[in-house]
Amino acid sequence: xxxxxxxxxxxxxxxxxxxxxxxxxxxxxxxxxxxxxxxxxxxxxxxxxxxxxxxxxxxxxxxxxxxxxxxxxxxxxxxxxxxxxxxxxxxxxxxxxxxxxxxxxxxxxxxxxxxxxxxxxxxxxxxxxxxxxxxxxxxxxxxxxxxxxxxxxxxxxxxxxxxxxxxxxxxxxxxxxxxxxxxxxxxxxxxxxxxxxxxxxxxxxxxxxxxxxxxxxxxxxxxxxxxxxxxxxxxxxxxxxxxxxxxxxxxxxxxxxxxxxxxxxxxxxxxxxxxxxxxxxxxxxxxxxxxxxxxxxxxxxxxxxxxxxxxxxxxxxxxxxxxxxxxxxxxxxxxxxxxxxxxxxxxxxxxxxxx
Amino acid sequence: xxxxxxxxxxxxxxxxxxxxxxxxxxxxxxxxxxxxxxxxxxxxxxxxxxxxxxxxxxxxxxxxxxxxxxxxxxxxxxxxxxxxxxxxxxxxxxxxxxxxxxxxxxxxxxxxxxxxxxxxxxxxxxxxxxxxxxxxxxxxxxxxxxxxxxxxxxxxxxxxxxxxxxxxxxxxxxxxxxxxxxxxxxxxxxxxxxxxxxxxxxxxxxxxxxxxxxxxxxxxxxxxxxxxxxxxxxxxxxxxxxxxxxxxxxxxxxxxxxxxxxxxxxxxxxxxxxxxxxxxxxxxxxxxxxxxxxxxxxxxxxxxxxxxxxxxxxxxxxxxxxxx
Numbered sequence: 001x002x003x004x005x006x007x008x009x010x011x012x013x014x015x016x017x018x019x020x021x022x023x024x025x026x027x028x029x030x031x032x033x034x035x036x037x038x039x040x041x042x043x044x045x046x047x048x049x050x051x052x053x054x055x056x057x058x059x060x061x062x063x064x065x066x067x068x069x070x071x072x073x074x075x076x077x078x079x080x081x082x083x084x085x086x087x088x089x090x091x092x093x094x095x096x097x098x099x100x101x102x103x104x105x106x107x108x109x110x111x112x113x114x115x116x117x118x119x120x121x122x123x124x125x126x127x128x129x130x131x132x133x134x135x136x137x138x139x140x141x142x143x144x145x146x147x148x149x150x151x152x153x154x155x156x157x158x159x160x161x162x163x164x165x166x167x168x169x170x171x172x173x174x175x176x177x178x179x180x181x182x183x184x185x186x187x188x189x190x191x192x193x194x195x196x197x198x199x200x201x202x203x204x205x206x207x208x209x210x211x212x213x214x215x216x217x218x219x220x221x222x223x224x225x226x227x228x229x230x231x232x233x234x235x236x237x238x239x240x241x242x243x244x245x246x247x248x249x250x251x252x253x254x255x256x257x258x259x260x261x262x263x264x265x266x267x268x269x270x271x272x273x274x275x276x277x278x279x280x281x282x283x284x285x286x287x288x289x290x291x292x293x294x295x296x297x298x299x300x301x302x303x304x305x306x307x308x309x310x311x312x313x314x315x316x317x318x319x320x321x322x323x324x325x326x327x328x329x330x331x332x333x334x335x336x337x338x339x340x341x342x343x344x345x346x347x348x349x350x351x352x353x354x355x
Numbered sequence: 356x357x358x359x360x361x362x363x364x365x366x367x368x369x370x371x372x373x374x375x376x377x378x379x380x381x382x383x384x385x386x387x388x389x390x391x392x393x394x395x396x397x398x399x400x401x402x403x404x405x406x407x408x409x410x411x412x413x414x415x416x417x418x419x420x421x422x423x424x425x426x427x428x429x430x431x432x433x434x435x436x437x438x439x440x441x442x443x444x445x446x447x448x449x450x451x452x453x454x455x456x457x458x459x460x461x462x463x464x465x466x467x468x469x470x471x472x473x474x475x476x477x478x479x480x481x482x483x484x485x486x487x488x489x490x491x492x493x494x495x496x497x498x499x500x501x502x503x504x505x506x507x508x509x510x511x512x513x514x515x516x517x518x519x520x521x522x523x524x525x526x527x528x529x530x531x532x533x534x535x536x537x538x539x540x541x542x543x544x545x546x547x548x549x550x551x552x553x554x555x556x557x558x559x560x561x562x563x564x565x566x567x568x569x570x571x572x573x574x575x576x577x578x579x580x581x582x583x584x585x586x587x588x589x590x591x592x593x594x595x596x597x598x599x600x601x602x603x604x605x606x607x608x609x610x611x612x613x614x615x616x617x618x619x620x621x622x623x624x625x626x627x628x629x630x631x632x633x634x635x636x637x638x639x640x641x642x643x644x645x646x647x648x649x650x651x652x653x654x655x656x657x658x659x660x661x662x663x664x665x666x667x668x669x670x671x672x673x674x675x676x677x678x679x
Binding site: 071073101102103104105106109110112114117118119120121122124131132135136167169183184 | 575576577579580581582583584585586587588595598599602672673674675
């Protein structure tokens, strides 16, 4: 990066040997007439190059807000953002908008949920990729066009030199998402954030897109954050998984641990509500009862307690105290009041057999 | 096809509606020879002008006149009206078409100058207002826009005429028109105040439209994508936001210009400009049917053409409309 502005003073402890992306105590609050919406409230995680983090949670748990605040895409004055986001040693929160703008697209890029509405309907796919490329690379239109065709080819669009002049509405949903990925990757970003990249797509296309993201990640050695409400999406793709609830992290561990030894009742709920084709079909999927809380009026104590089947086991702590995120084993973080014994017992007896 | 329908409707309004309303061929003919004529003269005239013929024949003759010209023999003499014969004024003893040709440059100059002015002023105000939503600029601009929409031309026109022309002497007084081909500078000077007055009304409308459109498009997902690419905010606004918000404006703009080309009646009257609109008013006040009909048909023609251009333009502006 040649365009460095003066570095913001970092707290020394915020940079332990410098992970590629480090988010520390991120808070994104939106003051409204009805009160402060705490969309993200104290979130911390790290992502290394070549690694994939899956952020999982229901709608309104603050996943997308997190990604938009890393990208600096919240309207200034609208959101109150605090905490630290350090990308490759470069502190993003509090940096000048112009500095962030130059990083956007080049150092960090984003794939959005609905590729039809995320692409401009009046410009050809090629035009939009060329535009993205030429913002950060001073090349002629012809060179950029060639690059755009290359990118379309790389994401698996057939006859890219013809499709480059098509408009988004002439592409199918899967093709559009591929084009979106081509656009995001056109400047070879170090960090790729995919916000529900497969939600708007057919199941058959979903797998292709996820494969594509994985292949390209290996090729570009970029750090990837995949945001989804679907644990199935991140099951194979993610190295780490962060489970979000009501703007906070409730469980954060390696993907392997989340799937083999989940510890939070909410994670259990997510796993139980996931359709599994590799298991015998015995009964119906188990939904998590209730709905996610309003972020203006988060329940006191553990935000999940109104929906938690085990809230009454904690002698009132669930209703009064916010559980802290603690490291229960190496690189496995959990925010839950359940005692170790209770948790192990419930897991062994109730949850594990039925998953 | 559309023009045919328009001509039928225009014809109906001027030939059939008076009959339904109780007019007889004689009362129609009276308009051509004057009230003092004897009943026999009137009858003769009505006969010669074909008012006793079936309506379809009358329409055929009238339409034929537009294409090849026609002659009117109304008893007191024979008048020729060369093609395109949009009518023949028996009061001024002139065919309408040359009059229209004479007046058209005034109206065209007025319409084109004003439309460029209001497009630029209206759209840029709208964009700035949308980007600074809720600020003093936005409120001020929208307040002025509200005034612009509500104040009639004959008020703003007269006030500005009194102030800028007669008090300050900055602009030309009303009634002047110098053709562009004669002296472009004088042409612009003579039309400056009418342009501003007319465009004030339209700018206000366009500013509100643009503002609403921009507020909507700036919340679209593709704007977020454009920002995520690292595009400069100015380019995000102009190339992505305005580009999308402008589409409906193009439609309305085409129709508005088409409408104005047929005569800006109030503006022309206020500033005493001898354009098509004023011609229509003169026709109305002197009950000169062929004049009114001629202007109406010409105005309708412009609107139809404008419609056509807008439709074609829409396909250019919005690729989704293009046929596969």
